[in-house]
Amino acid sequence: MTERDVFLSVGAQPSLDAMVEQIEFAEELGYDTAWAPETWGRDAVTLLATAAHRTDEIGLGTSILNAYSRSPSLLGQTAVTLQEASDGRFRLGVGPSGPIVIENWHGVDFGNPLRRTRETVEIIKQVLSGEEVSYDGEYFDLDGFRLRCDLPETLPKVDAAGLGPKAVEMCGRFADGWHATTFTHDGLADRMEDLERGLELGDRDPEEFRTTVSVTCCALEDSEHARDMVTQHVAFYIGGMGTYYRDSLARQGYEELAHTIHDAWQDGDREHAQQLVEENLLPHMSVAGTPEEAREQLAEYESIDGVDAVYTSYPRSADVDEIKQTMEALAPDRTE
Template identity: 60%
Template structure:
């Protein structure tokens, strides 16, 4: 059975404690793991440390931290430390993010994202081994240092996020897992073929690469409110977050819709961009509506062969009470 995890809200929340409270609530309702993205709000490491200290069983993970905002060695140190403070409950999710964040927020060049991601994986693994790191890559060269503390007792799995064929192939070839988001069931199936091809190139069994699908969900008694929030969320990602999501939707057969949404957003008409998302597309990309309807849509994604985990995410405009209502309505202990 596909397990349910929790993708903590990408939008700013009232406090670190509010995120800790959501993780605690997720733990009580049986969610396997709490994932936290790192964008341009609170840093993921501090928040996940707080969650680790205030929970007992729920796993924690980054989904994702960009490979441009920290050096690979620091990412290895961070993974080792979070594995220690969580008593072995940590999973590291990495990804290139996109030019909008990397260049506009971090002031870094968005250069060779696939190569940088691969080398980051390799350096992080070398750091976590506890041995002296000697690495000579295209992006990074390291020599002469090792962790000053002991390496983690439990191996830290490394997942990679990706949307395009080559990035998903990379995950299959080098990572322990793939994080997927904003996919239709058919689109996800296409990328799972890329994942299997990557695993084959790496001489690995695709079954050994865990697939986590992050699904935007909103389950409210006011079903129309839930669907409107999910529409707004999707319009923001297609319109405001660079070209990746638009290109991904185009590959999945929604090129016209994606371009129209992006054009309306770029023109400053966010309401029009939101209204350009038809019910069919909304249902293909999320689980939103009344609790019963959201559960039906969620089941559709959980039944996809090759998906191991579904991470319940929330619309960026949802109020704290709406996030909690959705978390509870779609909780594993409510199956």
């Protein structure tokens, strides 16, 4: 059975306490895992450490910590510590993020994100082995240290995010799970072939691998308002977050549309960009409408072969009440 997770919004969050309360609410509703993002707001590590002490059962994970602002060894230390803090409920998600965040916020050259993410995953797994870390890579050259604390009884899994064919193949080959985001139904199905190739190359057991799909959701009685917020959110990512998500959409068979949305947004014609999203993309890569409509739409994602978990994420403009309404409408017990 496909698991249903929750992804915390980074927008419209008045406090750390409000975010932790949403994780507590997700636990009450029966969600399997709460995923914390990290962009340029509150850091995910402090958030999850706080949540670990205020929850008992819900899984906790990062989606994602980027592979640039922390060293791979520190990411390994963080994974061990959060696993200890959560009594074995933690799962580490890492990935490259995107050039606009890495270069403009962290001031680091984006370089080769595929190679850097692979090296990061490999080093983290060495850290988690408890043995001396020895690594000679393109980005990292490490030797002479091992983790200076006992390993947790259950080691945390290490997931990776990827958009393009080679990145998804890398996830299957080296990580324990793949985080998929901003995919249409068909685009996601196409990437599954790349994931299977990576699993074969890494001689991995598909049964031990977790594919987690992010879906932007808004379920409100005011269905028009719900669709408007999701439309704006999708248009922002395609048009306002550099070229990373634009190019991912183009690879999914929407090249002309992706560039038109991006150009309209960059030219200041956001109304046109949002109109293009609403007319051409909304039902194919998001969930929006009344609670009943949204539940039916989310079930379509969960039925895609190879999807192990779907996490409901929320529009960047949604307020706390709208997020909680959507969480409640799409809670796992509503569809069992």
